[in-house]
Amino acid sequence: MKRAARPDGDAARQKSRGPAVTLAQLASFLTLARHGKQAAAEAALGKSQSQISRDLAALERTLSVRLLDRRERRLSAAGRRLLDYAVGVLRGWEALREGATDDAGGVGQAVLAAEPEVLSGALVPLLGAVRRKYPGLQVRLLARPAGALAGLLAAGETDLAVLSRMSAGTSGVSTRPFLSAKAMLAVPSEWGASRRARLGLAALRGRTLVVPEPGSSLRAVVDAALAEAKPGRVAISEVGPGREAALAAAAAGLGAGFFLDFRMVPEAVGEPEPAGVEIRPAGPEFGPIEYSLAIRKSIEANGPAGLLVRELLRTVRKPSSG
Numbered sequence: 001m002k003r004a005a006r007p008d009g010d011a012a013r014q015k016s017r018g019p020a021v022t023l024a025q026l027a028s029f030l031t032l033a034r035h036g037k038q039a040a041a042e043a044a045l046g047k048s049q050s051q052i053s054r055d056l057a058a059l060e061r062t063l064s065v066r067l068l069d070r071r072e073r074r075l076s077a078a079g080r081r082l083l084d085y086a087v088g089v090l091r092g093w094e095a096l097r098e099g100a101t102d103d104a105g106g107v108g109q110a111v112l113a114a115e116p117e118v119l120s121g122a123l124v125p126l127l128g129a130v131r132r133k134y135p136g137l138q139v140r141l142l143a144r145p146a147g148a149l150a151g152l153l154a155a156g157e158t159d160l161a162v163l164s165r166m167s168a169g170t171s172g173v174s175t176r177p178f179l180s181a182k183a184m185l186a187v188p189s190e191w192g193a194s195r196r197a198r199l200g201l202a203a204l205r206g207r208t209l210v211v212p213e214p215g216s217s218l219r220a221v222v223d224a225a226l227a228e229a230k231p232g233r234v235a236i237s238e239v240g241p242g243r244e245a246a247l248a249a250a251a252a253g254l255g256a257g258f259f260l261d262f263r264m265v266p267e268a269v270g271e272p273e274p275a276g277v278e279i280r281p282a283g284p285e286f287g288p289i290e291y292s293l294a295i296r297k298s299i300e301a302n303g304p305a306g307l308l309v310r311e312l313l314r315t316v317r318k319p320s321s322g
Contacts (some may be wrong), residue, residue, distance in 0.1 A: 021062055026086040028055035029067060032082055033075055110302030113142035113152050114162035115216050117241035118291065122179055122262040123162065125294040130311045137304055145215030153294055159305035161294045164217035176313060178293040181260040182284035183218060186243075186250035189258045191278070199256070200283025208255030209234060212241040217289055218260055250277045258282065260289065 031234040032052060055092060060067055067079035075083065114123055119141060127139055142158055153173050185199050196203055212219045218241070226234065237255055239245045246257025251274050293312060299305040 004086075012159045016299060019058060021189060022055075023090065025055040025059040025062075026089055028052045029059055029082065030080075030086045030090060032056065032068075033079065035132060063116075106137070106309075109138040109140060110160065110305040110308045111140045111142065111158045112160045112162075112308065113144055113149050113158040115149070116143045117212065117218065117260055117315065118162050118179070118181075119143050120242055121260055122181070126312055126315050129315055130308065133311070134307065137307060139308065146217045146220065147215060150294075153296055156296065156298075159296055159299050160309065161295045162291050164289055164291050165222075172297055173294045174297055175292040175294045176309075178292070179262060179291040181262050181287070181289045181291070183221065183286035183289065184243075184246075184259055184261045184279055185282050186246045186257040186259065186277050186279050188250055188253050189276050189278050191256075194282060198281045198283045201225065201234075201285060203283075204234060204256060207234065208237055209238055210237045210246065210249040210255045210257040212258070213238045213243075216241055217291075218258055221286055221289055222258060229285065247277055251275075258286075 028051075039123040056067065063078070063082070065078035065082075066076050067082060068074070069076050112123065123141070127141075131137065131139070139177075142152065144152065146164055149158075149163055152158045153161050163175070187199070191207075209222065211222050214223075220271050235255070237249070239257070241259075243259040249255060249257040293309065295305070295309055
């Protein structure tokens with residue numbers, strides 16, 4: 001009598017263990033736990049709510065536990081225990097994937113577009129750190145007005161773009177929260193600005209504001225604040241964008257120079273203000289300005305542009321409150 005063939009060892013072990021937990025299921029669970037609502041998790045993951053629900057249900061079936069208390073809309077005790085495990089597994093996978101990219105040398109070119117002040121104030125310092133880690137990754141930069149960036153993405157002329165909320169959107173791209181910038185003012189010392197925690201429009205009445213030329217997100221914010229408040233007797237002078245231009249204008253007594261402060265970028269540390277100039281935060285009517293990293297959906301996740309996306313998002317730190 002012939003013996004029945006023995007099943008393959010790996011297949012038999014897999015059958016005895018049942019279905020496996022997948023990285024996609026852990027990612028859905030972790031994102032839902034962090035955001036609290038399926039709609040927010042859907043936006044963060046780029047998945048539909050039904051797919052997130054299926055991932056969570058499959059994870060609960062595989063582990064034979066309830067991970068969410070649906071009535072209280074919070075994690076169960078089992079869900080809290082799984083949370084740290086999911087973080088560790090996904091971080092380990094990311095490190096493994098990046099290690100494979102390290103072996104390949106990160107060779108290739110990606111194109112990144114942004115308005116000039118964002119490039120000089122935030123992206124150039126960030127890209128220095130990325131290039132030190134991946135010397136084979138070439139990044140071509142395009143400096144364009146804020147309103148032109150979405151068109152570059154739509155035309156396929158750039159892989160990535162940094163867009164403010166006031167920039168026009170476009171189809172065929174995904175976005176990730178990226179940078180937050182505070183509007184700052186460089187003012188002549190004789191104004192006595194050090195006595196004020198912030199300089200709002202009321203403190204600037206009768207003064208000259210030195211702002212970037214039209215086309216920047218900072219100029220759009222300043223124009224919108226002036227149009228809404230109608231402070232009157234506020235003169236406008238235009239200079240190039242950036243901290244240096246604002247400091248030079250204030251040092252020359254031309255007025256209060258606006259610039260953006262990207263404190264969440266570790267390397268973006270400005271020089272001390274020159275003699276005769278004080279730097280104060282602008283009032284709440286001027287921001288903060290939020291920026292997203294917009295990515296063409298057709299780029300390869302493991303290609304040069306995908307590598308650049310991961311490194312930029314990892315390098316930026318969350319701004320401190322206050």
